[in-house]
Amino acid sequence: xxxxxxxxxxxxxxxxxxxxxxxxxxxxxxxxxxxxxxxxxxxxxxxxxxxxxxxxxxxxxxxxxxxxxxxxxxxxxxxxxxxxxxxxxxxxxxxxxxxxxxxxxxxxxxxxxxxxxxxxxxxxxxxxxxxxxxxxxxxxxxxxxxxxxxxxxxxxxxxxxxxxxxxxxxxxxxxxxxxxxxxxxxxxxxxxxxxxxxxxxxxxxxxxxxxxxxxxxxxxxxxxxxxx
Amino acid sequence: xxxxxxxxxxxxxxxxxxxxxxxxxxxxxxxxxxxxxxxxxxxxxxxxxxxxxxxxxxxxxxxxxxxxxxxxxxxxxxxxxxxxxxxxxxxxxxxxxxxxxxxxxxxxxxxxxxxxxxxxxxxxxxxxxxxxxxxxxxxxxxxxxxxxxxxxxxxxxxxxxxxxxxxxxxxxxxxxxxxxxxxxxxxxxxxxxxxxxxxxxxxxxxxxxxxxxxxxxxxxxxxxxxxxxxxxxxxxxxxxxxxxxxxxxxx
Numbered sequence: 289x290x291x292x293x294x295x296x297x298x299x300x301x302x303x304x305x306x307x308x309x310x311x312x313x314x315x316x317x318x319x320x321x322x323x324x325x326x327x328x329x330x331x332x333x334x335x336x337x338x339x340x341x342x343x344x345x346x347x348x349x350x351x352x353x354x355x356x357x358x359x360x361x362x363x364x365x366x367x368x369x370x371x372x373x374x375x376x377x378x379x380x381x382x383x384x385x386x387x388x389x390x391x392x393x394x395x396x397x398x399x400x401x402x403x404x405x406x407x408x409x410x411x412x413x414x415x416x417x418x419x420x421x422x423x424x425x426x427x428x429x430x431x432x433x434x435x436x437x438x439x440x441x442x443x444x445x446x447x448x449x450x451x452x453x454x455x456x457x458x459x460x461x462x463x464x465x466x467x468x469x470x471x472x473x474x475x476x477x478x479x480x481x482x483x484x485x486x487x488x489x490x491x492x493x494x495x496x497x498x499x500x501x502x503x504x505x506x507x508x509x510x511x512x513x514x515x516x
Numbered sequence: 517x518x519x520x521x522x523x524x525x526x527x528x529x530x531x532x533x534x535x536x537x538x539x540x541x542x543x544x545x546x547x548x549x550x551x552x553x554x555x556x557x558x559x560x561x562x563x564x565x566x567x568x569x570x571x572x573x574x575x576x577x578x579x580x581x582x583x584x585x586x587x588x589x590x591x592x593x594x595x596x597x598x599x600x601x602x603x604x605x606x607x608x609x610x611x612x613x614x615x616x617x618x619x620x621x622x623x624x625x626x627x628x629x630x631x632x633x634x635x636x637x638x639x640x641x642x643x644x645x646x647x648x649x650x651x652x653x654x655x656x657x658x659x660x661x662x663x664x665x666x667x668x669x670x671x672x673x674x675x676x677x678x679x680x681x682x683x684x685x686x687x688x689x690x691x692x693x694x695x696x697x698x699x700x701x702x703x704x705x706x707x708x709x710x711x712x713x714x715x716x717x718x719x720x721x722x723x724x725x726x727x728x729x730x731x732x733x734x735x736x737x738x739x740x741x742x743x744x745x746x747x748x749x750x751x752x753x754x755x756x757x758x759x760x761x762x763x764x765x766x767x
Contacts, residue, residue: 294723295726295732296756296760296761297764300761370730371692373623379592383593383742390735390737469757472757
């Protein structure tokens with residue numbers, strides 16, 4: 289199967305799963321922003337995406353995408369280290385046009401995964417998992433708004449989430465155009481276009497997440513004063 | 517005006533692919549800065565031979581930047597600090613008095629060291645053998661204008677064909693990937709009508725050979741195009757990806 293035994297095929301898997309995960313982030317960010325406007329509206333979404341069959345199926349699909357992306361990342365990195373040989377250069381210089389992120393995608397990816405684990409512990413465990421497993425948790429599993437307030441009341445979590453978002457930004461600043469490049473949709477003209485589109489898109493995406501974190505950290509979300 | 521410089525040269529010595537290598541250090545005195553880098557190494561070797569020592573081994577041939585035989589990883593750059601130039605086109609005026617100049621071989625699992633800084637780049641020949649050609653029925657040459665080729669395509673194909681197969685892309689790549697070389701060699705034929713009939717077969721054969729020879733997976737860091745002495749562009753890599761994916765989907 290060419291998706292396993294050829295280098296371009298393996299990279300196609302990285303690209304397609306990566307793009308799918310970017311689409312998921314877009315979806316996730318759009319929902320988060322609702323929490324700024326109204327707690328009730330946000331909780332409606334939480335209920336809709338709780339322990340329903342379609343939400344569970346989608347969660348499993350998402351988990352499969354994530355696992356595939358990570359497994360292939362380690363596989364590719366192992367092969368690349370082997371291809372590099374045992375002897376390392378004594379002097380190395382990073383050429384100016386080489387992005388820092390492009391050479392550190394695995395490290396950034398590991399930070400992102402740690403962030404995901406923290407995030408699952410903060411929210412998913414108390415919400416979908418609690419509902420499926422019938423565990424008693426501090427708030428109603430569908431009261432996502434209460435969990436947002438709880439989590440970002442703690443400054444340590446706020447800092448960790450910001451570090452996480454910055455890591456995702458760097459990861460996607462390379463990952464976005466790189467995915468398009470691997471799928472063959474690139475050339476001398478499209479290279480700059482994809483890089484710009486990728487940077488703008490990633491920045492907007494991460495700003496969307498960041499605004500919610502900061503608004504709740506400083507207690508200035510409009511939904512806090514008016515709705516509740 | 518040419519001036520003379522003195523510097524410390526650290527050069528890699530290794531007796532064979534499985535031997536342990538090490539750096540030898542030598543103070544080079546009063547080298548005219550209009551000496552080419554390879555001539556400077558010739559001076560080093562003359563000194564070593566006069567002292568009854570073993571000379572330093574490195575690859576070179578045409579010494580005018582077109583054969584792809586010279587290599588050397590100099591101060592962290594394949595082909596040294598100059599851009600768009602091979603080691604043989606590098607002159608000592610790029611360096612300063614008192615510098616430490618470190619010379620290493622191409623380091624990659626696919627390029628075993630033969631001796632010192634001479635490495636076996638035969639893997640590239642094997643990739644070319646796998647598909648880097650067109651099958652042509654010989655006979656009377658046809659009229660040059662029988663197949664019309666747009667000027668842009670001809671120029672682009674020529675740019676791809678300027679790749680001399682030196683292996684600097686592999687040496688520069690943190691993944692030891694040969695994608696810039698393979699993509700240039702696929703592109704130079706894929707862009708021309710004469711190369712199209714075998715395009716799918718060629719992309720698949722060359723990629724699978726590259727795989728078999730133990731080159732790494734490209735992660736689009738662009739280090740290769742930054743260091744390429746012939747300024748090959750990674751847009752070639754996108755073209756190769758496109759050719760390969762199309763070929764596989766058409767199977």
